[in-house]
Amino acid sequence: MAKTVRFHEHGGPDVLRLEDVEVGEPGPGELLIRVDAIGLNRAEVLFRSGQYIEPVKQFPARLGAEASGVVEAIGTHDGGPASSREAESWGEGFEVGQPVSVVPAFSMNDYGVYAEHALVPATAVVHRPDGLDAVDGAAVWMPYLTAYGALVEVGGMRAGDTVVLTAASSSVGLAAIQIARRIGAVPIATTRTGAKKDALLKAGAADVIVTDEEDIAPRVLGLTGGRGAEFVFDAVAGPGVVDLAKAVAPGGTLFVYGALSGEVTPYPGFELGMPALNxxxxxxxxxxxxxxxxxxxxxxxxxxxxxGAFRSVVDRTFGLDEIVEAHRYLEAGTQVGKIVVTVDR
Structure with missing residues (x-):
């Protein structure tokens, strides 16, 4: 049995319950992880409240897709414990006692890591680099994988490109700043008020646009000599994408990876006269x-x-028994960086 966070109905943070739940043994392609720290993500708020891109299929439901911990057991095809050689033969390469991190690569209808111990698919586990502790191991992967996947893997961001980042004080926004810097691109951060401006400049943003005080497009065009940004990486969506599209260089790409606004998102191309916009x-x-x-x-x-080019930015940690308070803090949106829940024993 393991202390596990579940919810029996949709709702606010108060629906979360810490319950004793049987963990079970890992099956083929699964690992049993002793969870030491959990990274909180906006997706879990949406899943809990019934607003996620995937509905909850059955109650009680679990939560969580990002964590760090230690491998406790490796599943085999016959249900018994696996040797390291067997695990390697599946392309997993994991050993019992090895520090690892779990990355979001599965449905929370199938697995959840808000727990003392959790079963996870081996394909969602990465090796934790030496020197990375449990809290950092739960905080670093989702932000950097998200920003890298869009801007580098899909977008092909190169040295000299400009990228505009909305919700730049989020863990993903901060990771995107560092990735842009390492590649030689120019990160321009946006923030609603000036309260986080200094923190964003300190994090490496080349410039910060305070959207309550100035319009994004004219400022971006001014900073780029009228060219516009090769990339806009937007976590907000909603009607604001029209103004963001005005800041995109011809042939550039506007990525929408979140929907913090909660509003309908139009396609701005027709309104803007059908520019060369991706x-x-x-x-x-x-x-x-x-x-x-x-x-x-x-x-x-x-x-x-x-x-040392990349590092996790942790705003605050909570204990597993403080999961309700942690979700309230996450929903408040005042953090700079990641919120992590630690599992004490």
Whole structure:
């Protein structure tokens, strides 16, 4: 049995319950993980409240897709414990006692890591680099894999490109700033008020646009000599994409990877006279469920971590028994960086 967070109905943070749940043994292609820390993501708020891109199929439901911990058991085809050689033969390469991180690569209808111990598919597990502790191991992967997958893997961002980042103080926004810097691109951050401006400049943003005080498109055009940005990486969506599209360079791409506004998102091309605009949605699963893309992304992020170019930014930690308070804090949206829940024993 393991302390596990579940919810029995849709609702606010108060529907979350910490319950004793039987974990079971890992099956073929699964690992049993002792969870040490959990990274919280906006997707879990949406799943809990019934607003996610995938509906809850059955109650009680689990939550969580990002964590760090240690491998406790490796499943085999006959249900018994696996040797390291057997695990290697499946292309997993994991050993009992090994520090690892779990990345979002599965449906929360099938697995959930808000728990002391959790079963997860081995394809959703990456090796935790030396020197990366449990909290950082739960905080670093989703942000960097999300930004890398869209901007580098799909978009092909290169040195000299300009990228505009909305919700730039989020963990993904901060990771995108660092990725752009490492490649030689120019990150321009946006934030609603000036409260986070200094933090974004300190994080490496070349410029910060305070959207309550100035319009995005004229500022971006001014900063780029009238060319516009090769990429806009938008977590907000809604009617604001029309103004964002005005800031995109001809042939550039507007990525929409979140919907924080909660409003209908129009396609701006017709309203703007059909410019040479690429606009597409993006989810982390494009990277994490493709093993070749995930392999490249893991190598890229691990390299940045080893050199110090990349680092996790943790705003605050909570205990597992404080999961309701942690979700309230997540929904408030005041954090800069990641919220992590630790599992004490």
């Amino acid at each position: 606009m597409r949605t993006y989810t982390l699963f494009e990277t994490t469920t493709d093993q070749q893309r995930l392999r490249r992304a893991e190598a890229f992020v691990s390299s940045g971590l080893r050199t």
